Amino acid sequence: METVLRGVGVSDGVAVGEVRHMGTAVLEPPVRTVAADEVEREQARARQAVEWVAADLVARGNLAGGEAQAVLEAQALMARDPELATDVERRIAEGSTAERAVYDAFAAYRVLLLGAGDYLAGRVADLDDVRNRLVARLLGVPMPGVPDSDYPYVLVARDLAPADTALLDPALVLGFVTQEGGPTSHSAILARALGVPAVVAVPGAGELVEGTTVALDGSDGQVVIEPGEELRAELVARAEQRRAAVAAVSGPGATSDGHAVPLLANIGGVGDVAAAVQAGAEGVGLFRTEFLFLDDHKQAPSVEVQQEAYRQVLEAFPEGRVVVRVLDAGADKPLDFLTPAEEPNPALGVRGLRTLLDHPEVLAGQLTALARAADGLSVRLEVMAPMVADRADAAQFAAACQAAGLPAKVGAMVEIPSAALRAGALLREVDFLSLGTNDLAQYTFAADRQTGSLARLQDPWQPALLDLVHAAAQAAQTRGKSCGVCGEAAADPLLACVLTGLGVTSLSMSPTAIPRVRATLAQYTLAACQEAARAALAADTPQEAREAVKGVLGVA
Ligand SMILES: C=C(OP(=O)(O)O)C(=O)O
Numbered sequence: 001m002e003t004v005l006r007g008v009g010v011s012d013g014v015a016v017g018e019v020r021h022m023g024t025a026v027l028e029p030p031v032r033t034v035a036a037d038e039v040e041r042e043q044a045r046a047r048q049a050v051e052w053v054a055a056d057l058v059a060r061g062n063l064a065g066g067e068a069q070a071v072l073e074a075q076a077l078m079a080r081d082p083e084l085a086t087d088v089e090r091r092i093a094e095g096s097t098a099e100r101a102v103y104d105a106f107a108a109y110r111v112l113l114l115g116a117g118d119y120l121a122g123r124v125a126d127l128d129d130v131r132n133r134l135v136a137r138l139l140g141v142p143m144p145g146v147p148d149s150d151y152p153y154v155l156v157a158r159d160l161a162p163a164d165t166a167l168l169d170p171a172l173v174l175g176f177v178t179q180e181g182g183p184t185s186h187s188a189i190l191a192r193a194l195g196v197p198a199v200v201a202v203p204g205a206g207e208l209v210e211g212t213t214v215a216l217d218g219s220d221g222q223v224v225i226e227p228g229e230e231l232r233a234e235l236v237a238r239a240e241q242r243r244a245a246v247a248a249v250s251g252p253g254a255t256s257d258g259h260a261v262p263l264l265a266n267i268g269g270v271g272d273v274a275a276a277v278q279a280g281a282e283g284v285g286l287f288r289t290e291f292l293f294l295d296d297h298k299q300a301p302s303v304e305v306q307q308e309a310y311r312q313v314l315e316a317f318p319e320g321r322v323v324v325r326v327l328d329a330g331a332d333k334p335l336d337f338l339t340p341a342e343e344p345n346p347a348l349g350v351r352g353l354r355t356l357l358d359h360p361e362v363l364a365g366q367l368t369a370l371a372r373a374a375d376g377l378s379v380r381l382e383v384m385a386p387m388v389a390d391r392a393d394a395a396q397f398a399a400a401c402q403a404a405g406l407p408a409k410v411g412a413m414v415e416i417p418s419a420a421l422r423a424g425a426l427l428r429e430v431d432f433l434s435l436g437t438n439d440l441a442q443y444t445f446a447a448d449r450q451t452g453s454l455a456r457l458q459d460p461w462q463p464a465l466l467d468l469v470h471a472a473a474q475a476a477q478t479r480g481k482s483c484g485v486c487g488e489a490a491a492d493p494l495l496a497c498v499l500t501g502l503g504v505t506s507l508s509m510s511p512t513a514i515p516r517v518r519a520t521l522a523q524y525t526l527a528a529c530q531e532a533a534r535a536a537l538a539a540d541t542p543q544e545a546r547e548a549v550k551g552v553l554g555v556a
Pocket residue numbers: 286288328415435436437438439440486487488
């Protein structure tokens with residue numbers, strides 16, 4: 001009988017493969033005194049580790065190219081720094097182990113860098129990464145970051161941050177299993193974007209032995225350890241059945257009686273456009289522009305660089321609609337040059353639109369780049385701000401868009417309960433709303449979206465969250481304006497029917513989720529969706545809401 005771990009399935013499909021762990025930050029090596037006759041051997045070990053890590057960084061740089069190559073080469077130079085080497089040798093001569101000597105020597109250097117002013121202080125994160133790599137090499141534990149592998153594997157991690165995944169090779173990752181994270185965490189979003197199965201919030205994922213074969217089902221949240229042949233075949237067959245049912249429906253999103261619900265794609269850049277087009281997306285409902293800003297730790301990309309990146313996306317949807325979200329920095333998406341370093345509670349701090357209003361030149365640069373990118377194109381450009389709290393926020397954003405001469409509809413994301421409750425006030429300033437249900441759940445339930453143990457509260461079926469969706473959608477409907485959903489809630493096929501019934505006018509999701517949502521929506525009339533919505537609102541728990549909706553829609 002196989003051992004089964006259970007978590008939350010967040011990206012459909014089945015993967016079978018060997019476990020590879022994401023290397024975690026290195027712990028402090030214990031203090032141990034080495035005997036005099038071990039000193040030379042320890043010093044040699046330290047030198048070898050430096051050479052190995054530096055060569056590895058250079059090799060990774062060659063693979064990555066561009067800006068990443070420059071950063072990785074600078075890190076290789078740090079690893080080979082002669083002063084650091086002398087300090088390490090001295091510490092070993094005084095009785096430290098190689099790993100402890102490296103750890104302490106880097107700590108001393110770190111203090112120097114921090115004291116040397118802004119520019120050098122900004123390199124501390126790079127220095128820490130080099131230290132972690134050296135210590136990991138000396139301790140014989142996995143390197144921090146994405147594992148090196150020549151063959152496909154199931155990636156196991158505590159959780160994944162956007163920066164962790166910059167060097168991820170999608171061809172090698174069969175699926176994700178994470179210990180932390182909920183349905184709206186970056187691991188879940190990334191898995192859906194890559195179209196790989198994923199199960200998050202799996203207690204015990206950290207203890208999965210490297211190299212063990214697992215089978216994961218991203219639909220029901222099972223992770224089976226060392227699955228037998230029969231079970232593997234059964235899981236794969238079930239996934240295939242689901243896939244075939246979905247492939248049978250195509251065309252624009254609509255209920256069975258023809259109520260149109262445009263199905264749009266969430267993208268992070270031009271790299272995601274092909275998948276969106278292939279999935280039949282009717283446009284882009286959320287272009288997350290943060291990825292453009294991750295390359296340089298010191299400053300925003302130039303207007304020209306941004307203009308080119310936006311243009312490539314806009315050109316891909318000549319007749320469609322593209323909703324671009326201006327930079328959402330801070331909290332789970334920190335940017336060194338914009339995000340305050342010492343906020344006690346970053347999720348409640350200066351983030352999203354607040355960051356941009358504090359740095360109006362960054363907002364103006366982005367809006368100018370968008371205006372230039374859209375010039376002469378037939379695409380329907382819409383631009384929205386993240387983390388709008390009240391009418392004053394909406395007004396300031398609308399004014400900035402006007403000042404930039406943006407030929408676009410202007411919108412506000414509804415991610416804070418205050419914005420949903422007073423959606424009507426926001427709509428006096430902007431043309432449309434887009435519900436970011438990931439953050440809206442986080443702020444409604446005071447439940448960090450990155451904390452796996454709080455997944456229950458991040459469940460988009462929570463009736464309180466649906467109340468807020470309803471409030472915003474109704475406010476928009478009354479004023480004849482649109483109100484879409486671009487949070488991960490839209491990717492859940494049954495919930496998509498409920499959202500439609502609540503009055504939401506479009507659904508935006510990872511491209512890979514579109515076919516299933518389209519196929520499910522096409523099975524029900526608008527009236528059935530509205531009845532499902534009433535049943536969900538009448539429930540007290542997410543489980544009750546799911547069951548009630550399944551009852552109304554006749555789902556087994
Ligand atoms: C779409 C959203 O934005 P992000 O996930 O990028 O914070 C959201 O919060 O629902």
